[in-house]
Amino acid sequence: MSTLKFNKVFNSFSVNDLEAAFNFYGNILQLNVSKLPMNVLRLNIPGNEHGMIIYEKDNHEPASYTVLNFDVDEVEKAVDELVTRGIVFEHYDSGPLKTDNKGICRGSGPVIAWFKDPAGNFLSILSEK
Template identity: 30%
Template sequence: MLGSTQPVAFLAITDVERAQVFYGDVLGLRLISDDPFALVFDLAGVPLRLQKIREFSPHPFTSLGWHVDDATTTIAALRARGVEFERFGFMEQDADGVWTAPGGARVAWFKDPDGNLLSLTQLVAA
């Protein structure tokens, strides 16, 4: 039923200005709209609706992620823009903060200004 309809991604934010700079300038997403309820960015053809709320406790798990061709290059580019990558004591990560999954995918995590956990995944070439 919904398999052929376009999804909408949602995240919560409390600081509109910081979120607009982070998602627009740092991550390079195009702002579609800014209304009293949300900032909306173009996420490769899918609307990313950043809901403007007063208080927020971020989830301890990944809320949104991207597939990238080259994790190392993408991490370096984001670090150059001030993004810090997360380190977790319960998994082995390389110097870039990348964890290699049992299937070979390479994954790294970072947070937005409100603490939403975001990820980059480089899939194994088929």
């Protein structure tokens, strides 16, 4: 029997500009972001008591997958609000992820819309309702 015990689990992702990330997540998305020692940010997000770590990486390459999903009640209203804050949504014109003119996919899964942070990482807003 193993004696290994995990005290907490959290995830992290990289960006190429920590100040741009701090502004984007704190001011544009209006999330609770803390600056921590060692030049990292803690993204304090609802439903995740330990938050996420965002760190600057010189040779950062944007994630080719979605690093954060934000569950909302109404995707269309959230898209409209985020567009007023300067967010540009991704558009896909074929396949199962085809989006409408607002960038919203209404396929067989959850209603979802993708956008990128300043470092090029994919984020989404979705509704599982």
